[in-house]
Amino acid sequence: MLLPTTTVALRRSKPAAAQPSSKTGLWELPGTWRFDPSSHTCPDPSSKPISSLKDGPSSVVVDCDLRGALDVPIGLPDVVWRGGVDLNPIDVTDIDSLNWLEALVWPEHDERRARLRAAARIVAQDPPLLVAGDLNAEVANRAAQAPGDATLVVFHSAVLAYLEVEDRDRFVDQVSALDAVWLSNEGVAVLPELAAQLPTGIAVNGDFVLAKNGVPVALTARHGQYYRALPTT
Incomplete structure (x- = not known):
């Protein structure tokens, strides 16, 4: 579900990924997964699963129904650096x-369990940098480690709800x-502040x-089952 936004944002640039509350590091390796947006209704009915692997399709396939007016990605970003922080990395x-x-x-x-096992095998071959610590204490440190010629991408999903309001505000100030x-x-x-920007009447x-x-650019399902692009005007 992050892929359409990341791809558009990073055209002609090399991304470096930093993930606060990265429990396992699995989502710091998007270039090793295979994404299937084929359920999206787009001008090209022959749309096929996206993969950047040179030696064939990945064993990890992530399905996401892309809805609304958006550019369907045709490839995965080439992530040149990855780092994450979590209170208790696994x-x-x-x-x-x-x-x-x-x-x-x-x-x-069963499908999610099989995908977890396949993803773990890939991560074991090329582990990302995972640091134990508080995200507010570490996010700036991890960001400073990213290559200077890369576009740093800080991303998180279902993380800030576990922080007190003042800690959320502190994080937003830091990452901004x-x-x-x-x-x-x-x-x-x-x-x-994001909810206040949603279009009037949207469900x-x-x-x-x-x-x-x-x-805000899209509404998403909690486990990434779909990405619903928001109107741009």
Whole structure:
């Protein structure tokens, strides 16, 4: 669900990804996944799953129904650096930790469990930088580690709801001051300043608000099942 916004924002640039509250580092490796937007109604009915792997399709396929007027990505960004921070990062190369993660997946969700295992195998081959710490204490430090010639992208999903209001405000102030593209994907009540910018009369129905640099661009399903682009005017 972050892919359409990231792709448009980073045309002709090399992204470096920093993720606050990155429990496992799985979502710091978008260039290794395969994304399937084929359910989107677009002018090209032959749309196929997107993959940037040179040696064939990825074993991890992420489905996302793209809705509304938007540019359907034709490729994945070439992420040149990745870093994340979490209070308690989980090492997916440790079998006990991976088993614990699998236990959090609902029993009937076999497809999600299989995707988790496949993603963990890929991460184990090329682990991203994961630091234990508070996101407000570490986000600026991680951002400073990104290559200077890359476009820094700070992204988070379903994170800020777990912070006190004053800590959310502190984070927003910090990330807004960075020389970075800020992508947030949070519940509509988490960042009221974003909710206030939504078009009048739009039905949210429990969706998350995906925003770029503090401006809403789409409504998304909580687990990324769909991306509904917001009107631009």
